[in-house]
Every structure is written in structure tokens, then in C-alpha cells.
Amino acid sequence: MPEKASRIVHVRVNDPGAIAAAAARRVKATSLLGDHGKAMIIAADHPARGANGVGGDPTAMADRFELLDRLCVALERPGVTGVLATADILEDLLLLGVLDGKSVFGSMNRAGLAGSVFEIDDRFTGYDAETIAAMGFDGGKMLTRIALKDPATPSILENTAQAISDLNDRHLVAMVEPFISVWRDGRIRNDLSTEAVVKSVTIASGLGRRSAYTWLKLPVVEGMGRVLASSSLPALLLGGEVTDPDAAFASWGRALKLPTAQGLVVGRSLLYPSNGDVASAVDKAVSLL
Template sequence: MRAYRLHAASWSRIVTHRVRRPEAIADRLLSRRRPDQSVPNDGQMVLLTCNHQVDPRTGAPVDRRELLDRIIEALSIPEVDGVVASADLLEELTLLNMLEHRFAFCSASGDPHVGAISGLGGSCGGVASSTIAASRFDGALLSQRWDARGPPQASQPWCVAADVAELAAHALPTILDLCITDPDGRPEFDTTWTDWIEPLHATTSALATGVGVWITVPAISGLAHLA
């Protein structure tokens, strides 16, 4: 049985705040001490991505308390600069005082096949940039999914560009996570750098200049060709 770092009293406090004192969560978000700089002094940023909904070991839905506990354990490493997670998870980590002077990037995407915030006629389940700003999070993660053999129009890069511009209007930087769906069923890490040329070109061409955007791609073979 796992020995939890997240004690029963702390877990109970999260549940109590959710049910009986939701306003206290908003107050705690406002008082969170954010990092002094947008990028660490060494120019490198290590962020934990904590958007797992399924336990890869069992295929079952993740246990919320265990997920929080493992994040707390990882944040004990000084080199970890922050967390990328859903808004509710960031709220709970803030209540536990785990995000003091650390970066909190909110997962803004709803349906990654369309724009996360603006979308096509709606938010598509995404988190509004105004909500991210009001929560005093430090930025947002947007997902952009591509069909490896489909036309660029099917992946709506202009829709994501509008989302990036909206976040920039709130002085929020964006991590843009590019993904490829391969019709042959290849894992994303088995794609080649040539598969990424068109997605990267279309996405970067659609983005406005002068806004803070970091684009992530997997560690594929020949990645230097895309630099």
C-alpha cells in the first residue's frame, strides 16, 4: 500500500473547501505567490504535465488523491519549476501551498481537434482566457491535433491562433502542444521529422508575432531539421 505524503487531514480540507467554502479557493488563488520571472535564470523550465485521466498501469481512471500525492512528491525536487494541469487540479495544489513561487499553466483545451477557446461556434469545453487570468495562473496549454495525411484546414491552425492572441491580450504565455494522429496507427514517437513540416509551418504561419508561445513536439528522429 502506498504511504501517502498527502495526509488525510489535507485531503479532507480539499473536499471541505470544494463543498462548503468554494469562495476560499478563489481567495487562495489571489494570494498565491507567483514566480518573479517569466523564465528561470538558467533559461530552462521543467514543468510537470499532470493531465492523466487513466492510470497507464491498470487502464482504470486515476485515483485523485494518489495523483495529487505523486505531484507533491515530484515537486519536492528543486529543479522542477511548475505544473501543467487542469484548473481544478491547480486549485487543489494551490490550497496545499505547493505552487508558491512555481509556475501554474492551465490546460485550456477542450476538444483538441478545434480551437480550445474560440473553437467553431463555442468554447468546445475549453477554459476561457479571462478565467485563467482571473485565477492568476501563469499561462495556458493549448493542444493542436493533426491528421498526418489530412489537409491543414482540418486541424484549424487559425482557430488556435485566435486563442493564442486572446491569451496574449491577458499577458498570458502559451504552450502549444502539437500532436499527430497517424492513420497507420504508428505511435507519435515513430513519426519522422518530414511528417511535422506541414503542421509546424501552418501553425507558425498562423500565429501572430510578438506573443509568448512555446511549441512542443515529441523527441522524434531528425528533430534538428525542424529548428
């Protein structure tokens, strides 16, 4: 990666316009779904929320050039259809020339910094719909945590609804990641019970003035049949941080058989597997599709 790092920094210093030029000549994906009919999207927007930890290493994702190296390995694997990240990472990947033929999703709201007293206040500090369209990307993703006892929640819902509408107006995918969340011991915790996830789905599905291009990004929990039956919107299954890879892969495989499940969006568990083999972890996930 030292050579790649030097190249990226050189361009950012001496020719920042090269980023827009790289976006303009990027070969776009012909479909959001691969040849297997399902999406396999690699997520890498965690660092912008200060969530750099993986497993027992609190700074695993903080080395940008190691992260880019792992992303390049993942994006080169057969069956990987796209990537989800913030502007800084996506622009690095554009300069590295690894986004041809991939769907690209910009992360939109990253203000709810992990562990902060304002974590629920996920204001839109990243991409907006206008820039996503200008860059020729496929859509935007928004984290929508719904804390029923926190007064910041209405503004979160309002801003999410506006972003969904802005993306739908441009015929771009609005990827919404909803949770019912609670404050516990000074931190935000997501309620992953079947009932709570169903409630989050029904709330998120009704946001925005249009829904034709709205997709959901949902955790895999008990009762996924009930979860995915609670909306007709296409759903992508998120991986989260995995402690038991075999159990996680098995649960993903079962959920992918349900009608609205359109693929996976997985980040840390594939980019930082416990055995360090990114290619094998990605290939195993792709095999589920």
C-alpha cells in the same frame, strides 16, 4: 493524503470562494525559467482527456488523491519550475498551497477524448485566456493535432489561432503542442517522423495574429536539430510515456543543448516511474537542465 483529501473536499463544499482567494495570494514565479535557466514543468492534464493509463495500468492516473500526492512530491523537488493541468487539479493544488513560486499553465482543449471517434476534434473545453489571466497564471496550453484528411482540422486550427491571439493579447504564454496526425485502425496516431514534426512546427508557428508570447511544446524525435531549426519560437520538450528511461533521458539531454530548447514538460514518466520513486525521477530530469 487522507487528511489532504478531507481538507480539499471540506473547502469545496463549504467555502468554494477559498479557491479564488488562494489564487489571489499565491506568490508568483519571478521567471518561467529556474536558476538553471531552463523550465522544468510537471504535466498532469491527461485525465481530462480520458487518458488515465500508465504502462500496463489503464487506470493509474484515475486515483485523484494519489495523483495529487505525487504532484506534491514533484513540485517540492529543487529545480521544478511549474505545473500544467486542468482547472480541477490546479484548484486542488492551490488549496494545498504548493504553487507558490511556480509558473502555472492551464490546459485549454480537452474534448478530443482518447480513443473516441471524435478524438481529433479538440474543442476548447477547459481554461480560456480570460480565466487564466484572472487566476494570475502564466499561460495556457493547447493540443493541436493536424489531420490533413480529416475535415475537423480547419476548425481546430481556427480555435487554436484564436486562443493564441487571446493569450498574446494578455501577454500570457500560449503553449502550443502540434502534431501531424492520421487515423489508423480507428484511432488517431501521431506521426513522429522528423519531416512530420517539422511540418507541424511550421504550421503551428504561423497561427494567431501575434506570436510574441507563443511557445511550442514538442516531442523529442530523430533529427531534433532540424525540428528546432524550423521555428524561432521558444520550445519546451515533452516527455510522453517512456518505455526506456535511460534512452529517453539521454535524448532529452541532447535536445536541450539546442538553442531554442527552453526546458522540459514531462508528466507520466516522472509522476509514475517504473520504480515508483517520483523524487528520484524528477531529480534526474532536473539534472539534465
